[in-house]
Amino acid sequence: MDDQNKNLILAVTLSMLVILAWSIIFPPPEPPQEAPGTEVTATATPSADSPATGGPVVDTATGGAAATTEASASALAEAPRITIDTPSVKGSISLLGGRIDDLALKNYRDTLNEGSDIVTLLSPQGGDGAYYALFGWAPGAGLAPEDVPGPNSLWTQESGGTLAPGAPVVLRWQNGKGLTFRRTISIDEEFMFTIRQAVQNDSDGTVTLAPYGILARHGEPAELKNFFILHEGVVAMADGQLAEVDYGDMTDFAFDPNEGAKAQVTRVQGNGWIGFTDHYWMTTLIPGKGAFKSVAKYDDRRDIYQTEAVMKTQSLEPGGSTEMSARLFAGAKEWATIRAYQNEGSVDKFLDSIDWGWFFFITKPMFAVLHWLNAIIGNMGWAIIGLTIVIKIILFPLAYKSYASMAKMRELQPQMEALKEQCGDDRQKMQQEMMALYKREKVNPASGCLPILLQIPIFFSLYKVIFVTLELRHAPWIGWIRDLSVPDPSSLFNLFGLLPWDGPPQGSILALVFLGIMPILLGVSMWLQQKLNPAPTDPTQKMIFAWMPWVFMFMLGSFASGLVLYWIANNTITFIQQYTIMRSHGYNPDVFGNIRSSFKRGGGDET
Numbered sequence: 001m002d003d004q005n006k007n008l009i010l011a012v013t014l015s016m017l018v019i020l021a022w023s024i025i026f027p028p029p030e031p032p033q034e035a036p037g038t039e040v041t042a043t044a045t046p047s048a049d050s051p052a053t054g055g056p057v058v059d060t061a062t063g064g065a066a067a068t069t070e071a072s073a074s075a076l077a078e079a080p081r082i083t084i085d086t087p088s089v090k091g092s093i094s095l096l097g098g099r100i101d102d103l104a105l106k107n108y109r110d111t112l113n114e115g116s117d118i119v120t121l122l123s124p125q126g127g128d129g130a131y132y133a134l135f136g137w138a139p140g141a142g143l144a145p146e147d148v149p150g151p152n153s154l155w156t157q158e159s160g161g162t163l164a165p166g167a168p169v170v171l172r173w174q175n176g177k178g179l180t181f182r183r184t185i186s187i188d189e190e191f192m193f194t195i196r197q198a199v200q201n202d203s204d205g206t207v208t209l210a211p212y213g214i215l216a217r218h219g220e221p222a223e224l225k226n227f228f229i230l231h232e233g234v235v236a237m238a239d240g241q242l243a244e245v246d247y248g249d250m251t252d253f254a255f256d257p258n259e260g261a262k263a264q265v266t267r268v269q270g271n272g273w274i275g276f277t278d279h280y281w282m283t284t285l286i287p288g289k290g291a292f293k294s295v296a297k298y299d300d301r302r303d304i305y306q307t308e309a310v311m312k313t314q315s316l317e318p319g320g321s322t323e324m325s326a327r328l329f330a331g332a333k334e335w336a337t338i339r340a341y342q343n344e345g346s347v348d349k350f351l352d353s354i355d356w357g358w359f360f361f362i363t364k365p366m367f368a369v370l371h372w373l374n375a376i377i378g379n380m381g382w383a384i385i386g387l388t389i390v391i392k393i394i395l396f397p398l399a400y401k402s403y404a405s406m407a408k409m410r411e412l413q414p415q416m417e418a419l420k421e422q423c424g425d426d427r428q429k430m431q432q433e434m435m436a437l438y439k440r441e442k443v444n445p446a447s448g449c450l451p452i453l454l455q456i457p458i459f460f461s462l463y464k465v466i467f468v469t470l471e472l473r474h475a476p477w478i479g480w481i482r483d484l485s486v487p488d489p490s491s492l493f494n495l496f497g498l499l500p501w502d503g504p505p506q507g508s509i510l511a512l513v514f515l516g517i518m519p520i521l522l523g524v525s526m527w528l529q530q531k532l533n534p535a536p537t538d539p540t541q542k543m544i545f546a547w548m549p550w551v552f553m554f555m556l557g558s559f560a561s562g563l564v565l566y567w568i569a570n571n572t573i574t575f576i577q578q579y580t581i582m583r584s585h586g587y588n589p590d591v592f593g594n595i596r597s598s599f600k601r602g603g604g605d606e607t
Contacts, residue, residue: 078126079154082169083162087189089331093163094124097151098171098183100193101125101132103330105281112474112482121281121330130218133283133328135183135195140208140313148209149173149181158182165189178203191331192341198323201316210313211324213285215275217305220247225279230468231355234296234307235282236274238266242352250298250305259297261306266294271348274307275329277355280470285309286327286347333470335371355468362461367469374471380484381477384562388569391458392577398454399574400581408443459567466562477565481518484562488516515557518564523553525571532578 079096091103103122110116122131137148153173160169168186184196197211234245253262274294275284287309295308314322333354342350356363373383423430466472472485480490526549556564
């Protein structure tokens with residue numbers, strides 16, 4: 001086997017193995033466990049002169065037996081509430097603990113179906129999948145746990161009405177021993193809350209206490225994807241270092257007696273944040289600049305996942321006061337919004353909260369170009385085609401050399417066939433004669449492999465971009481393609497909508513067999529492109545290459561339609577480029593004659 005064929009087979013085999021690995025779907029996640037009904041609140045004592053060494057451990061319960069919609073509604077009604085209403089979110093704040101525990105995203109719906117509910121992000125304790133934010137003070141010297149407001153302290157609304165942009169609310173709580181706590185909550189037009197916590201010491205003694213923020217999640221999220229290409233769980237930034245911890249890894253933390261649970265503690269010296277990230281949504285605690293303790297915690301007694309930001313301990317003499325500010329991001333992972341918070345809101349490396357993967361140096365600029373094209377064109381499908389054109393322009397110098405080499409190889413095809421006849425079964429002699437022919441004609445057979453190899457990281461990066469970024473979710477293209485982040489919904493099963501029944505469910509075996517229109521177009525485009533490449537001289541290789549477009553068609557049929565659209569556009573542009581370059585080098589490929597001949601011979605034996 002000559003070097004060209006070896007390299008081509010290696011490249012194709014590697015591509016197929018990578019794509020096959022991507023197509024493996026992990027088993028569906030187990031349903032979240034129900035937590036016991038006991039409610040416990042405990043706190044640890046922080047250090048008085050440095051970032052707090054101990055922190056709050058808020059182990060609130062989920063409310064006993066299996067939660068229902070009625071249970072959630074009951075939890076909402078347990079305590080007075082402050083309404084939240086902005087252009088982007090709606091919900092309420094419970095005065096019980098001052099919890100931000102009821103939040104929905106106005107501009108996003110669960111499905112594309114008419115009348116679908118808007119996405120719920122935060123839910124109160126007592127309902128299904130409780131998920132909420134808490135802020136408070138951990139007691140230090142001179143204070144008992146009951147002397148500071150906890151998760152079950154009932155606050156009063158001192159000022160403000162509905163929480164809205166430009167309309168903050170102020171909460172107040174007094175311990176009856178001379179300490180008055182105030183919490184001012186404001187929100188912008190997107191997804192950022194600002195929580196300003198103040199305490200006034202009118203007692204006779206000096207006290208120490210540390211402000212904190214907590215995100216608590218009861219059980220794993222119901223919508224957990226568990227895909228290897230997507231990170232879901234804790235995401236944190238600590239002095240420029242990104243950390244990602246899956247929910248499963250949190251259960252393996254070592255027990256930390258200082259934290260009262262399985263925990264991973266990080267000391268942040270300057271800038272950082274910590275929170276939970278889902279596929280498309282995120283909650284993040286963002287302390288002000290300065291040292292703080294970042295904690296990821298799992299309470300296996302109650303199946304509660306928790307992240308904390310515990311800020312530097314404050315010491316208050318009689319008559320003194322202090323104030324600390326932190327922010328809470330709770331919303332959609334919109335690239336432009338997160339980028340604005342990073343660049344204009346000084347949230348250090350906030351764009352890294354989006355899971356760009358190992359090829360971040362490709363995926364980040366790739367999505368930036370895609371976002372820019374979408375802003376100009378106004379349609380994500382056409383933006384993907386535009387991105388394909390940009391990529392092909394960047395790779396054109398390399399492609400030009402490759403296609404020119406292929407044209408030369410096609411011209412040498414008769415000589416290669418003659419050498420095969422002359423050498424017979426003597427493979428060593430055949431190899432020597434082929435190398436001499438390449439040297440004499442100044443042809444590099446490996447140059448045709450390089451574009452194929454470069455397509456692997458590009459393909460992987462685009463798959464990552466399409467899968468993880470929110471902007472592709474529910475993004476339409478044309479006609480029946482209403483969501484580029486899911487597979488083509490059309491199907492041969494119902495003759496692409498002509499028959500009065502639905503196609504097979506996505507992810508089923510039938511869906512892999514009864515392909516949609518776009519996977520079929522993908523197979524055809526690969527087949528057409530193949531007609532321009534030199535045919536292998538070995539019959540076995542020839543058969544493998546003949547079947548390869550149809551194998552890829554079925555393998556990629558269950559991928560997101562946005563990725564399939566890219567591959568179709570890439571194949572089409574590649575065909576045009578290669579055909580034009582080969583003609584410019586004096587070789588006139590009779591592609592359509594080859595196609596007619598292939599059909600006459602049954603499609604498998606091409607020349």
